[in-house]
Structure formats: structure tokens, C-alpha cells
Amino acid sequence: MNLITAKDLSKTYATDSVQVKAVQSVSFEIKAGSFLCFVGPSGSGKTTLLNLIGCLDKPSSGSLEVAGVDVISLDRRAAAAFRGENIGFVFQSFNLMPVLTSFENIEYPLVMVQNKPQGERRTRVLELLEAVGMSDQKNKFPEQLSGGQKQRIAIARALVTQPKLVLADEPTANLDHETAYTIIRLMKKMRDDLNTTFIFSTHDTRIIGEAEIICTLEDGKLLHCEAGHG
């Protein structure tokens, strides 16, 4: 079953005098439970594509369905609500709230987005802390954690709302190779455990092999998708 269906998706950014075609007539289908990676050099359109799939941006043309919803037609508020229910995000710079502990950072979407009761929040957060191997760091603030630990917390935060899809834009860019490897493996494990679709972007050739599907982008065009080694 397809979780994402994109047809002739294009995104053009217009600056003062120049038009930049970030994504050009991209079409693809992604099945639920996939572990997919967009690869390509800087400026190839990876981030733009993830932003479109994540309902953070709207395409200039084409159609896009995520979880059976025509996300292009969603207004600002509806898009936020859709993201809150269906999509988790992992950022390159972790983007944890500095004033909240690890536990509270993971809990944040359940409080601010899904309004879950305290008991349920606690259960879910503790489960995810255990799953990402951070139970012993739950009371620490982000500044007390290493890069890899921060990203583990960010992954737990992305998964805590039980989304259908997790989007990770360059999740390992700020990590050393060994940690990057661990993070990708963790993401894959979470996909296996929860059957959540993971889509990430990277230009780090050393971790690309962990993906099950590798889609290559260049100059905003999708060149091909192929099976990875993962």
C-alpha cells in the first residue's frame, strides 16, 4: 500500500531576478514501512522534496498525497494538524528545546500537539527512552548530551506521536561516522519495531548503504530509485 504518491511534483523558488527549479517533475510512490533514502549532492533538491512531503512547503505544480490525503490542499492550520498526527521530524541540528530535559523534549509533542493525558504520555516516553537507549539520560538537558545522544532523543520525539512517517533531513550530518552509523541503525530498528516509514536524506556515501531504497536526485530531478543493501 502506498503511503506517498507524488506526480509531476515541481517546486520553483523565485528570487529577485532568478528562478530556481529546486524540484522538477518528480514522480514516485513510497510504500508504508519503507526505509528510504534520498541522496544527491548539495542543491539537488533533497531538502525541498522532504519539505514538500512533510507539508512544510507547497509545490509549484503537481500532486502529492500522503497517507491518502491531498496535502497540497491543506491550509496552514490543517497542515499543522496533519503533521502533528502523521509525520515526525528529525533535524540535522537536532533542534531540541534547550530548556526541557530529554524526557520533556520527547513528551513535548504529546503535550503541545496531541494533548495526551499524563499517564499515557509517561508510558510512551519511557518506552521510547528505553527503545533509543537513553533511559539513564532522561533528566538531562540537551546541553549535557553528546550529538549522538541528542539525535537519539530527537528520533524518540519524532516517534512519540506514533506517526505514519518520519522525515529526517541529513540526520547524521553533525555526527561522526560511528555515531552516524548507530543512528541510522537505530532508525531502522525503530522502523522494524513500529513499522513506521522512514525517509531520510544524506550525501554521506558511507551510510547510504543502510537504506533499503535509495533514490538519487540531481539538479532537482529524480534520476532513479534502486534497492540498497539494507
Next chain:
Amino acid sequence: MGNLFKIALRNLSRYKRRSALTISLIAFGVLFVLVFVAVTASIKDFMIAQITKSYLGDLEIHRGGYVASIESLPLNLNLAPAAVARIENTLEGIKDVQAYSERIKFGALFSNFKETTNIRINGVYPEREFATCPQMLSRISEGEKSVRALEKGKILVPRLLAQGFGAKVGDTVVVVATNRDGSVNGKTFLVSGILESATGPGGRDGYINFEDAREILRIPGKEVSEIAVSVRSLGRVEEVAQSIRGGLGLGEKKQKGGSIEVHTWSQLSPFANIANMIDLMTFFIKLMLIAIVLISILNVMIMAVYERVREIGTIAAIGTLPSKILSLFLVEGFCLGVTGAVVGVFFGLGVIFVLNLSKISFNFGQATGLILAPTIAPIEVATASLMVIIVSVLASLQPAYKASRMEPIEALRHI
């Protein structure tokens, strides 16, 4: 909601110095307003009491047109006995009326058998007058400081006249007046005391017994120029005035130029303008407080939004609704306002307490050594606090709205 407060407080705590500075500014503003209001209210109360409890009364009742020509003390505009009886009956039925005093006022000649000058005479029933204007006793600087000072045949002479004439307690003087029919009558009096002016140098008001006044003016019945009324609480003067008007069947139209007029002290005394000026100053001080809060909160919240653009982008990206982001920043402003107000009230009440302990003295008119007793009504504290909190939330509105309208994709790109 509790989580929103927790997050807001954590956000405020990340910039401790800035938050502390903002809270201090607000607290200082609240403290200043509370102390100013308390001190000025104390001075104002003293001033009003000095006027109303010394000679004027809290309100006065006259025959229509009397106040308009009060400078000539017109005897032909005295209240008739029937009207006096009706007014007294009405006053007896109003529980907020503490006391009342009938007065006959007239212009007369005052002589010590060597020199003669003019004087304004007030004929009063001493018990009633001292009950209505209890501070009048403290104005008697020499002689008998009791109702005996106004027994029949005795006169309280104003300080100005006593000095000019060299009149002393125990001297005999004569008061000569023209009655309503134009005939002249006089009566000798024993100077029982020297009366200080309530509001400073000046004042030509002497006091004699009501019956003596009737005798000089040859008034057969109980005619009076005015009835001064003292109410239990100064804050209820206007209500009592309305009750009297209602009891006497005076409508708004009748009140102006009607048969009977009821005037509050503020309508009769120019000192009401000073009281109004104090209120006006208090108003502007409150406006300054609003400005302090507005600028402080606006500044700190604009900075907060500017510094947390990426964070706003993150929380928006993960699905936080714009309204929740708006609430988050409003709650931060609210927390700053509440904390500032609480700290300000705490220290403000502390300063007021210390001022009361210090027993600072001041002078007003002839009254010296008055002790400053600043007090503040709970409603004033509540008003100042509420004002600060409301302004804090309003000042946060623009930055909060800006945060809630941010596009997550642009905010996430922010460095």
C-alpha cells in the same frame, strides 16, 4: 494549561538576567504607584478631613439660590422652619448620616468698644456643631475647648480679628447686625476662645450660640441658613446626598434653583480642585506604570521571539498549532506581569508599612504635626496588579502573533 505555564517559565528562566530586570522594572513601577497612591491618599484624606471636619461638614443643605449668593450671606434666603423640620426628619431617617448641625450665618459688625470691623457670624448649637465638625475643637487655640465655649453669651473669635483688635479670652465685645427687616440690633459677648483658621492665614468666621444669633436677628422661628451634615464614610457622601435629595423629593431639575439644594463638600470648597489634581497626578503615575510595563514586556518578548526563531520553526514543524504558539508567548508575558506585580505589591506594601512605622509628620494649613498614615485600599492594589497583568498580556500580543504566523520552513532556515 499547566504544561504551557511550565514551558513558559522554563523559557523565561533561560535568560535569567533579562527576565529579572524586566520583573524588577515592573515591580518598581507597581511599588512606586502603590506608595504614591497610599501617600497622596493619606494627604488627601487629611486635607479633606481638615476642611470637612473643621468647619464645612461633608455636605450642606441650603435654600435654593443661597449658595449662589453665599458671599452676601442673604438672610432672606434662609430655610424656613417647615423646611428645616422636613430636612431634619429626612436626615434622621438616613443611617449613613452621622450628625448634622443647623447654622445661621450673617454678616455683622464686631467691636471691642474702641474699634469696629466686619465679621461673619455662625450661630450654631455647640453639641451638634462639634459632632458634625469634631476637629473644630482642635482649632480653639486659647480658651475653653469644649461645648461650653459656645454657651449663650459667648463668642469664639477668629485669630485674625483677635490679633488685630488685641482681643483676649475673657474680653467683652459687641456684635451688631442688621436683621432681615433692616433694623439693627446688637449684643455683647464674652470672648470664650480664639479660633484658628482651618486652612491657613485668613478667615473671619466667628461662632456664637444659635439662640444668640436668633436674638440678634430677631428671628421668631427656627430659620437656618444651612444645615451641615457629617456622614459616616467620606466615600459615601455622594450616595447620602442622593438619599437626602430623594428623601426631600428633589429631582435633578428641582435641585438646580429649586426650593432646597444639597451640595457636597467638593461642590462648596475650592480644595476639591486640589483633591482632583491629586487624582489626576495619580492617573498619570498609573499611565507611566502602563508605559513601563508595555515597553519592558514588549522589548523582552520581541527579543524572545527573535532569538527563538528556529525553536518556533521546530515546534511549528512538529505540528504545534499557531494558536498554541500564540498562547505560549502570551503565557510568558503573563508570567512576567504576574511575577512583577506580586513582587511590586509585596515590596510596595512593605514600604507603606515602614512609612507608617516611621511616623513622618507634615503640616497642613494651621494643623501642624500631622502624622502621615499611608494606607491603600485592596481595590487599589487589585487595580494596579490587574492593570500590569493585562498590559503585560497585551504587550506580548504582537510578538506572540508574529511567532504564531511564522512559516516553519523559513523559521527552520533561520541561523
